[in-house]
Amino acid sequence: xxxxxxxxxxxxxxxxVVVLAGFVAPYDPIAQTRALPFAPPVRLxxxxxxxxxxxxxxxxxxxxxxxxxxAYIEDTTRRFPVQMMxxxxxxxxxxxxxxxxxxxxxxxxxxxxxxxxxxxGRDVLSRLLHGGRVSIGAGLVATFCALLIxxxxxxxxxxxxxxxxxxxMRAADLFxxxxxxxxxxxxxxxxxxxxxxxxxFLLLVAxxxxxxxxxxxxxxxxxxxxxxxxxxxxAARGFGATPGYLxxxxxxxxxxxxxxxxxxxxxxxxxxxxxxxxxxxxxxGEPTPSWGVMLGNLQQYxxxxxxxxxxxxxxxxxxxxxxxxxxxxxxxxxxxxxxN
Amino acid sequence: xxxxxxxxxxxxxxxxxLGAAAPASVARGEEVLVERSTSGTHGGxxxxxxRAEPRTLNPAAAADAPSKEVIxxxxxxxxxxxxxxxxxxxxxxxQWKRSADGREYTLTLRKGIRFSDGHPFDAxxxxxxxxxxxxxxxxxxxxDLLVVGGQPVRxxxxxxxxxxxxxxxxxxxxxxxxxxxxxxxxxxxxxAYEKGAMGQIWSVATPPAAIAGLGPYRLKEYVAxxxxxxxxxxxxxxxxxARRRLPxxxxxxxxxxxxxxxxxxRFQSGDSDVLSRASADNFAVLARDQGAQRYQLKxxxxxxxxxxxxxxxxxxxxxxxxxxxxxxxxxxxLGFRRAVSRAIDxxxxxxxxxxxxxxxxxxxxxxxxxxxxNTSIPRLPRxxxxxxxxxTSSGFSWRPDGTLIDRQGRSVAFTIVTSSSSAQRTEMATLxxxxxxxxxxNVQIVPLEFRALVDRxxxxxxxxxxxxxxxxxxADPNGEMNVWLSSGSNHLWRLGQKTPxxxxxxxxxxxxxxxxxTLDSRERKRLFDRVQTIVAEQLPFIFLAAPHIxxxxxxxxxxxxxxxxxxxxxxxxxxMFFRPELRSDRR
Numbered sequence: 001x002x003x004x005x006x007x008x009x010x011x012x013x014x015x016x017v018v019v020l021a022g023f024v025a026p027y028d029p030i031a032q033t034r035a036l037p038f039a040p041p042v043r044l045x046x047x048x049x050x051x052x053x054x055x056x057x058x059x060x061x062x063x064x065x066x067x068x069x070x071a072y073i074e075d076t077t078r079r080f081p082v083q084m085m086x087x088x089x090x091x092x093x094x095x096x097x098x099x100x101x102x103x104x105x106x107x108x109x110x111x112x113x114x115x116x117x118x119x120x121g122r123d124v125l126s127r128l129l130h131g132g133r134v135s136i137g138a139g140l141v142a143t144f145c146a147l148l149i150x151x152x153x154x155x156x157x158x159x160x161x162x163x164x165x166x167x168x169m170r171a172a173d174l175f176x177x178x179x180x181x182x183x184x185x186x187x188x189x190x191x192x193x194x195x196x197x198x199x200x201f202l203l204l205v206a207x208x209x210x211x212x213x214x215x216x217x218x219x220x221x222x223x224x225x226x227x228x229x230x231x232x233x234x235a236a237r238g239f240g241a242t243p244g245y246l247x248x249x250x251x252x253x254x255x256x257x258x259x260x261x262x263x264x265x266x267x268x269x270x271x272x273x274x275x276x277x278x279x280x281x282x283x284x285g286e287p288t289p290s291w292g293v294m295l296g297n298l299q300q301y302x303x304x305x306x307x308x309x310x311x312x313x314x315x316x317x318x319x320x321x322x323x324x325x326x327x328x329x330x331x332x333x334x335x336x337x338x339x340n
Numbered sequence: 341x342x343x344x345x346x347x348x349x350x351x352x353x354x355x356x357x358l359g360a361a362a363p364a365s366v367a368r369g370e371e372v373l374v375e376r377s378t379s380g381t382h383g384g385x386x387x388x389x390x391r392a393e394p395r396t397l398n399p400a401a402a403a404d405a406p407s408k409e410v411i412x413x414x415x416x417x418x419x420x421x422x423x424x425x426x427x428x429x430x431x432x433x434x435q436w437k438r439s440a441d442g443r444e445y446t447l448t449l450r451k452g453i454r455f456s457d458g459h460p461f462d463a464x465x466x467x468x469x470x471x472x473x474x475x476x477x478x479x480x481x482x483x484d485l486l487v488v489g490g491q492p493v494r495x496x497x498x499x500x501x502x503x504x505x506x507x508x509x510x511x512x513x514x515x516x517x518x519x520x521x522x523x524x525x526x527x528x529x530x531x532a533y534e535k536g537a538m539g540q541i542w543s544v545a546t547p548p549a550a551i552a553g554l555g556p557y558r559l560k561e562y563v564a565x566x567x568x569x570x571x572x573x574x575x576x577x578x579x580x581x582a583r584r585r586l587p588x589x590x591x592x593x594x595x596x597x598x599x600x601x602x603x604x605x606r607f608q609s610g611d612s613d614v615l616s617r618a619s620a621d622n623f624a625v626l627a628r629d630q631g632a633q634r635y636q637l638k639x640x641x642x643x644x645x646x647x648x649x650x651x652x653x654x655x656x657x658x659x660x661x662x663x664x665x666x667x668x669x670x671x672x673x674l675g676f677r678r679a680v681s682r683a684i685d686x687x688x689x690x691x692x693x694x695x696x697x698x699x700x701x702x703x704x705x706x707x708x709x710x711x712x713x714n715t716s717i718p719r720l721p722r723x724x725x726x727x728x729x730x731x732t733s734s735g736f737s738w739r740p741d742g743t744l745i746d747r748q749g750r751s752v753a754f755t756i757v758t759s760s761s762s763a764q765r766t767e768m769a770t771l772x773x774x775x776x777x778x779x780x781x782n783v784q785i786v787p788l789e790f791r792a793l794v795d796r797x798x799x800x801x802x803x804x805x806x807x808x809x810x811x812x813x814x815a816d817p818n819g820e821m822n823v824w825l826s827s828g829s830n831h832l833w834r835l836g837q838k839t840p841x842x843x844x845x846x847x848x849x850x851x852x853x854x855x856x857x858t859l860d861s862r863e864r865k866r867l868f869d870r871v872q873t874i875v876a877e878q879l880p881f882i883f884l885a886a887p888h889i890x891x892x893x894x895x896x897x898x899x900x901x902x903x904x905x906x907x908x909x910x911x912x913x914x915x916m917f918f919r920p921e922l923r924s925d926r927r
Contacts, residue, residue: 032774034688069624069695119692120770193786193803194663194755281760286770286785300763301601302621306628 004330011323018132022091025126026105026112030287031089033111033121036062038070038307041116049076056081061110070306080110116309118297122287128312131289136320138205138290139271143263145209146270147216151259154220155247159228169221172214180211181276188282197288204283208270216262220255227254257335264328268321275317291317363585364574370452371434372585373578380580380898380917385591388910389603389612393596394568397551397559398542399522400472400480409616410594412907413570414456415522416554416577418447418466419515423903423911426711426815428515432461432523432554432577442510442859449501454575455525456558457549463497468526468533470495478538482521484822488514489857510857512864513816525552544568556587556914568594578914588917599761607892610634614900615892616909619764620695623890636897640889640904642699642708647765647809648881649684649756649772651677653834654801655841667754667804670746675734677879682720682727683775689885693767697888703876704823706886708904709815712865714872724778731779744780753782754804757796760787765807768884772807797832807884808832815905817855817868824848824871833880844878894918 017024044057058081065071086105093099106112115124157168184207195203227233233250241249271291277283278292279299286293291313298304298311363382366372394407399415402408420431430436433447453461473480474492486493491508498504507514528550532541542551548559554577557570570592578586595612597603604622607615608629618626626637651671652664670676686700699707703717720726735747744752756772758765766787773783788796796803810823810830822828826840826849840846848871855867875881891902891909899915902908 030774032771034685034692034771037692069691119767120774121692193757194753194784196784281787286766287773300621301604302619302625305625 004327004334007323007326007330011320011327014132014320014323015136018129018136020093021126021129021133022093022099023101024103025091025123025129026086026088026102026114027123027126028089028091029122029126029130029289031122033117033123035064036072036111036113036117036121037119039072039111039113039117039121040307041309042111042113043074044082045079048079054079054081058082059106059110059112080106082106082112115312116307118294118310119303124294124309124312127289127294128291128316131291131294131313132316134201134284134288134290135271135274135292135317138201138208138274139267139269142205142208142212142270142273143266145205146212146266147259147263149209149213150216150262151220151252151255153213154217155224155252155255157217158221158224159243159247159251161225165221168217172217175211175214178211180207183207183211184277184282197284200284204274204277208273212266212270216259216266219258219262223255223258224251227251257332261328261332261335264324264331268324271317271320275313362574363572363576366579366583366585367452370577371450372453372583373430373434373450374581374583375578375586375915376581379582380588380915381920382584382588382590382917384589384918385593386589386614386897386913386916387593387595387612388614388616389595389597389606391597391600391603393565394544394594396543397546398538399524399553400478400482400538403481406594409907409910410568410570411522412520412555413557413592413910413913414551414553414555414559414573417518417521417523418449419518421516421519421814421905423905423907424901426905428519431518432466433518436515438514442514443507445505445514446498447503447505449503450577451501453554453577455527455552455554456573456575457525457528457552458575459525459527459552461523461525461554462500463503465523465526466503467495467497468530469521469524472524472529472533472538473521475533475538477536478533485517486521493517510859512856512858512861513818516814516816516818519814523554528552557592560591566596568596570594576914580915587914589913592913607635613894613897614909616907618890618892620693620697620887620890621763623697623892624695626892634895635892636895636900637890637892638902639697640891640902640908642706642886643889643904644706644709644811644815644886645809646701646704646706646811646881646886647768647807647884648701649680649768649805649807649884650833650881651754651805652801652803653841653880655834655836656801659801661802664802664804666750670752670754671805673734674878675730676736677882679727679730679734679736679779680776680781681879681882682723682730683779684772684882684884685722685775686884687722688771689768692771693764694885694887697890698885699888701883701886703872703883704811704820704881705872706811708886708889711815712817712868714869716869717872717876722775727779738780742780743782751782752780753784755784755786757786757788757793757803757806759790759793759808761790764887765809768807798835801835817852817864817871821852821856824852824875842878844874848874 039062042059044059046057047053058079060074060076061080062072063075065073082104083106084104086102087100088102088105090098090100104112113123113125115128117123153168157165187207228251233246236246236250274283274290275292275295278290279296283292284290294313303310390406390409392406394410395404396402396407397411399411402411417431418433419428419436422429432450434450436445436447438445449463449466455461472478473482474486488507488511489509494506496504529541532538544562551559556573556576558573560571561569572587572590576586580586595606597606600619600622604615604618604626606612608626623637653668653671656665690696690698690700702719703714705713707713731744736744738744746752756769758769766785769785773785776783793806797806823830825831826837826845831837834841840849851867851871855864858864858867889904889908893900893909896919898917898919899912901912903911
């Protein structure tokens with residue numbers, strides 16, 4: 001049997017970094033450094049130009065090559081050692097808590113762009129971390145919405161059966177048949193032009209969640225249906241247990257396995273959903289970063305072929321999705337062992 | 341090596357189109373135009389990738405760029421603007437004379453020349469063409485240009501090879517009017533015209549035999565969704581200095597691609613031979629890949645196109661748009677527009693959006709238009725402090741958190757709509773968004789599908805601000821009439837005015853009308869300079885940048901002389917040829 005702890009740790013670490021994006025990211029994700037468009041990832045040095053070794057890594061400031069738009073020359077006259085716990089651009093750690101402390105950085109004019117910059121000279125790593133907040137946040141919240149509705153409807157349908165069951169399950173069929181991408185296009189077109197980032201984010205989450213409840217609802221309904229007929233449930237009912245007690249005590253605990261597996265599958269799926277929508281221009285708008293917005297740059301042939309570091313969000317996306325899937329499959333195995 | 345060579349020869353031979361019509365020898369009495377200092381070799385096929393499929397081959401209906409691109413190669417005009425010198429030159433009219441009062445032009449046509457189907461050309465075709473174009477039932481887009489001072493021009497036949505064109509008032513640079521007015525064959529179209537069916541003729545699917553023109557090429561084949569093939573017009577009326585009939589290249593193939601990126605990829609891979617206009621980003625990709633020296637790339641310098649930010653100042657009475665109407669108080673305020681203009685980093689637009697292959701603009705005429713640009717327009721550098729001073733004197737102030745508020749205490753926030761198909765304009769908007777943030781303005785960017793954008797700007801007026809580009813047609817100010825006249829169809833910031841809304845718009849109207857009938861070119865320049873000055877002061881458009889024209893072609897394409905006027909690369913296609921000594925081994 002695989003071990004869940006390392007994967008869970010990786011996943012928790014990823015989420016922690018994203019939650020603390022303001023602290024971990026060295027720069028403001030929307031600040032443009034117009035002198036440095038498409039600067040490649042900065043090189044960390046241990047040896048200076050004279051060949052001297054330095055234990056603490058350092059970088060050199062980049063000067064644009066006057067003959068070439070996206071070429072840069074390292075100015076080796078001065079070293080800029082990487083510093084930990086440095087003061088920099090202000091950010092909001094939590095609602096109402098402003099901070100200027102960053103995990104690492106270098107002194108100006110050098111820049112510690114570990115993943116390079118985009119076409120406006122914005123730091124890709126900072127955008128990646130802040131963008132992760134939007135993308136992963138959308139995935140988690142949308143999953144929560146979908147499961148909440150799904151479990152509620154699935155339990156009602158399975159437990160009470162009859163017309164309610166038929167109505168809910170036909171509705172589920174309908175929702176599964178809806179081409180949700182086009183639904184979103186339609187919803188976006190019907191709304192006013194000017195939507196701020198928060199509204200757009202909530203809209204995204206709402207649409208993803210509302211459309212996605214059908215599958216978990218069906219699965220939960222199946223489990224509730226079978227659990228309802230178990231002998232101990234019938235016995236409890238015989239002793240006069242109320243429906244509320246039966247659900248709470250005997251039936252819902254049976255669904256936990258399915259709900260957790262569904263969650264593990266839905267989160268990466270919805271993160272991908274956000275990426276797709278932002279890629280198509282339906283997500284949060286410039287300048288707010290999200291992984292989809294960042295990957296949208298790759299629609300341009302020149303970016304696609306010239307700047308490999310612009311793929312960073314794709315790598316992050318794959319890492320998150322794989323971790324979730326791995327954790328889900330382990331959880332699934334364990335649950336099966338438990339139920340058997 | 342020898343074997344490779346012989347395979348090459350076979351490949352080359354097999355790629356030559358079989359049965360291409362051989363050029364007819366020049367007949368006695370045929371008044372051909374001899375292109376001096378032009379020599380080349382016949383043969384080969386030139387492949388061009390179009391961004392979209394042409395909608396029609398009807399010169400009296402084409403409005404989209406791909407259609408015009410193809411039709412331009414199949415037709416000819418009476419007097420032509422040489423794209424490289426930007427001056428007029430003889431075409432189907434071998435000479436012309438202006439009357440002393442500037443109202444009458446007498447054009448002498450070339451004798452003995454033929455349409456691409458062999459039918460002779462004469463004055464009747466010219467008279468017929470203008471009758472068709474001026475007929476309102478035809479709905480030709482050229483009609484507006486042919487209405488001078490409210491009256492359509494009159495074209496009458498004097499004799500078989502002479503026509504007279506009369507206008508109701510003197511018209512400056514009237515000979516430029518004839519450029520791109522394709523002459524139609526009366527013998528093929530008379531019936532359709534009399535039946536009132538000019539709108540339906542010559543679709544892309546029309547059999548080649550039913551289409552004829554006076555251009556260097558004629559239709560050979562059309563494959564829906566894939567390509568359109570033109571073959572040489574064996575009767576074309578131009579020859580080279582050795583009196584060999586042009587064009588040199590046997591076939592012209594237009595491939596249909598979806599967008600600019602595909603166009604560039606096909607050029608890069610050698611599927612197409614000419615790249616008409618590349619973005620600076622793609623140009624950089626090609627330049628980096630040039631190791632193989634398979635193609636020549638040219639930066640022709642600033643185009644005539646100007647990109648600008650503008651605010652919705654339309655009259656919204658009768659429209660239910662309270663939100664936009666409330667913001668128009670700002671948009672109509674010159675101080676607000678001046679502050680926005682001062683805050684925008686135009687150098688960054690030129691450098692980041694166009695990689696330096698653009699010039700920042702402060703007026704409506706690009707430096708690419710050397711004859712007409714007013715160089716005295718101040719090029720005010722970016723200054724946030726100046727912009728703040730201007731805003732303060734216009735009654736704006738700031739909240740403690742830096743948000744800009746107007747006299748009523750409303751925070752200044754608006755949306756810029758851009759076309760989602762133009763990455764450049766969305767990038768400009770992103771730069772402007774950050775620039776205006778420094779003034780405390782909250783700007784949102786909404787990329788829209790191009791048609792939705794056009795609908796908002798021209799019909800519903802449901803937008804705050806937008807970024808668009810204009811220009812690129814002719815260098816002459818007459819081409820700009822529809823933008824600057826207050827009644828003009830492209831007077832974007834305030835459309836559909838019956839009378840000028842502001843005194844300065846009234847003055848621009850007067851100046852533009854006056855330059856139209858002024859024959860002295862220095863006086864015209866003075867009038868148009870004044871228009872440029874007023875526009876730069878009043879800022880109905882906040883000008884951003886004029887991109888360079890970036891083009892490319894196969895290395896072995898001879899006489900490739902791209903120009904900053906449309907059509908940038910194929911304007912002299914009849915003179916292009918493949919240099920055998922350089923013939924690349926790509927095909």
